[in-house]
Amino acid sequence: MTDSRHASPTRRAVAAGALGLMAASTAQAASQDERLVYVGGQADKDDQGIVAARLNLVTGKLSPIGVVAPLLRPTWLVAHPSRPLIYALSETGYGPGEQGQVHALKADPSTGALTVISTVASGGGGPAHMSLDREAGGLLVAHYGTGHVAALPVRADGGLEATASVQANTGSGPAPQQQGPHAHAVMVDPTGRKALVADLGADRIFVHDYDAATRKLGPPDEASVALPPGTGPRHLAPHPNGRFVYLLSEIVPETRTYRWEAGRLALVQTLRAGGEPPINGAEVAVSADGRFVYASIRVEHVIVAYAVDQASGELRELQRIASGGKTPWSFALDPTGRWLLAANQGSNTVTVLARDQASGRLAATGQAIAADRPTCLVFPAWG
Template identity: 65%
Template sequence: MTDPAHRLPTRRMVGGGALALLATGTAHAAPRREQIVYVGTQATDAGQGIVAARLDARTGTLTPIDVVAEIARPTWVLAHPKRPALYAVSETGNDGKTEGKVYALRADAETGALTTISTVNSGGGGPTHLGLADGGLLVANYGTGHVAALPIRADDGLEAAASVQANQGSGPSPRQKGPHAHGVALDPSGQFVLAADLGADRLFVHPYNRAARRLGPASEQSAALPPGTGPRHLVFHPKGRFVFLISELIPQVRTYGWDAKTGRLTLAHTTPVLSEVPKASGAEIAISRDGRFVYASLRVENVIVVFAVDPRTGALTVIQRVASGGQTPWSFGIDQTGRWLLAANQGSNTVTVLARDPADGRLAPTDQSLAVGKPTSLAFLAAR
């Protein structure tokens, strides 16, 4: 891979309190080569929340903007792929006593500014992950284990939950005393929603009614994992034949065959990603747009693992383990050009940029790093 060969400051800081903003003044319009990057965080203090930055898609330069939405614990952010809208959880209610919130925000592609369109209850406690459905938004509520479907209005705002499903289950870990929905995704056919439940050790399959934007109860096709595995997040292969699931408590990536006609999962491969580092935990998983490479992050070891995908069987082969550039890579995202992978390193309060070679899938470190308090997720606004 060609080295981006930029020599820029290695730390740029945004946010309030200890994270003093180095870039001041009014934000300028973003040139077309730039993307707006939104960073979800675990911030709870006043003046903090979702942070925005600019990514130069040609060089990988990451430039801070500021805190653009003051929301308590906006741990997961999701950009609409076609509309200037951002959706964010407020991960509250993990004690099971109250519901969390989900925000619909209008995004200014020039300045990165966010304005609230609507705020609704998440359908459970501790919302931790979001997924887009046809005309709706899917919510995984970790605290209570509920999975919810929220209709999206014509103005990109959210309506109250059209349906909420309560799954059941537990496991041997102290973190598995009950269900904990951790990741949610709509299958490419638009007929089913899959929910990875860390507490129940199951990958639940829910039918999805696109017209009513409602979820049905989990079907018998739901897949059980070995006790104590702790499934976390999942992605579908672009062609819809495979599902890739990362587990947290026992770091593994499972490849399932997917039958969109029946909603049936068939386990095809289990790929361990645990290294010699004790207590490493699986965190995030993503797939390249061409479906040739899968990426997974490991906390404690603080690496991104790169896999090549067998297009025939879905089997994964490790081709690289590269440092995430910080500590505790909670999540990461691949930009819209496919040339850059940004890692949200929650433990070191940094977002780092890794260069990605689209041809061979490999990653390389850069000197780009943005200081953000407890970053946990990333979303990219449509490139201008």
């Protein structure tokens, strides 16, 4: 397998020329009413990788820029909260003893162009998810392939250093895809001192101590919680108030509300989010004002909207709406909260849904762009 560091001179020249053309046209088209969005996916060809687009915040029109970083399988992306940096994993390393990779890329906000500034081993096989710590001095990586969770230091220039800490969790479940641990998401809690890991294979949310100064992860502690066998926890989303955490499970599509207090999770509510397997859950997110939660359900091809009880954190289903494509792997709310973009892996499209900020309800717009097997969307704060 190859990535952008090992591309042939011809490929690098073609990619650089294409980026130059795109940069020129995009710089002319960009306006204050537009926001940059990056799309990651399962692209595994030399001329594919991270795609950029611009969303018109007034009309919802999504305009493609094109491939801005020809990386191998960039299935998850994270934007630095204040600096023009994007972090992308390459979901590779499924062979014995192999590791995936994580790339740090410098962005040109005026054009969307990305330049790789460092590439390091991810700390395990088959990386699936990443998040930055509160100080953005560390990047945490969850590995579906091997179940490892790793912490990598972020350099002063935004590049990445080799892993500072790796933890190997254990566990299994009754479903065919649960023969071993499969860490599918990782997040740092609001205090910055704990890392929560949703492990699909082990049917657990592992809780680790995390030292932001040294980027060291402790072993899973007694605060880790078990889910019913065969549930398959997939993704986590914190409430802005720091008191609640929402979990979406994959094998049995359910949303769970947890109260987060003193480093412990307490289950508040469980709701069925979809039908019977093989219908499965994919992504969960909370609106910036904390009033609504959204979840994507694959096979049913829908986005589910929930209202949040601000006192208890409990959810009430408001709506189930078609994502506008097939297999909504992930989605993202734009910074204004007026639009929701869905990455429809099964139909090779990114679609735009309008969002009523008062009611939380979504509506189709008919806006869409093509993207090769999209799995992730990110709106950088600096874009």
